[in-house]
Amino acid sequence: MSILRFAISLFFVFTVSSCVTRLPMPAGVPDISETAYEALVIKKSKKIEVYDGLYNKLTVNAIWIDSEMSEGYLAHSARLAQWQEPFYREEKNKLVMKHSGSTEFFVSFYTPERRHADLSQSKALWKIYLDVNGQRYEGKATKVKGLLSEIQASYPSHNRWSVPYMISFPVATAITENKPAILTFTGAVSTAQIKY
Numbered sequence: 001m002s003i004l005r006f007a008i009s010l011f012f013v014f015t016v017s018s019c020v021t022r023l024p025m026p027a028g029v030p031d032i033s034e035t036a037y038e039a040l041v042i043k044k045s046k047k048i049e050v051y052d053g054l055y056n057k058l059t060v061n062a063i064w065i066d067s068e069m070s071e072g073y074l075a076h077s078a079r080l081a082q083w084q085e086p087f088y089r090e091e092k093n094k095l096v097m098k099h100s101g102s103t104e105f106f107v108s109f110y111t112p113e114r115r116h117a118d119l120s121q122s123k124a125l126w127k128i129y130l131d132v133n134g135q136r137y138e139g140k141a142t143k144v145k146g147l148l149s150e151i152q153a154s155y156p157s158h159n160r161w162s163v164p165y166m167i168s169f170p171v172a173t174a175i176t177e178n179k180p181a182i183l184t185f186t187g188a189v190s191t192a193q194i195k196y
Contacts, residue, residue, distance in 0.1 A: 106165070
């Protein structure tokens with residue numbers, strides 16, 4: 001009798017779990033699966049850790065927000081929030097306008113001393129540069145506000161020990177994407193370069 005109950009319970013669990021499906025996206029809004037989005041984030045990510053012996057001085061995890069990443073991010077956001085097509089179009093236009101004059105990176109930035117991790121102060125310990133096409137551009141960091149779970153939904157590599165920033169460089173994304181580039185963080189604490 002207990003085997004029969006177990007079999008019925010097992011059948012019920014599989015039946016209920018198989019009924020869980022993703023909601024379809026509205027017409028005109030691209031769909032991206034969670035797995036495909038995470039693969040895209042991994043493809044656009046680079047990480048560097050700087051040590052002094054066994055002491056970690058700096059960890060930087062950067063995600064290049066180029067056209068492909070922007071499209072994936074918008075589709076991912078649309079899926080999470082169930083955007084309708086007019087709102088998706090409006091958000092896409094905003095992003096296109098932003099990228100017409102800037103290149104962006106999402107950066108998860110860690111130093112053992114929290115006060116050394118502030119990239120957004122005007123008199124920060126750090127300078128941030130993007131070298132691409134034989135030109136050097138200085139970046140401006142803006143701290144990303146939001147709950148840890150919200151930030152990790154968009155940028156899964158971010159963790160609770162790091163500080164999230166959006167770094168913007170004054171050069172159009174179309175000029176920089178698909179080209180070799182070096183992202184440099186330099187200051188009194190340490191120096192790190194991420195090569196794309």
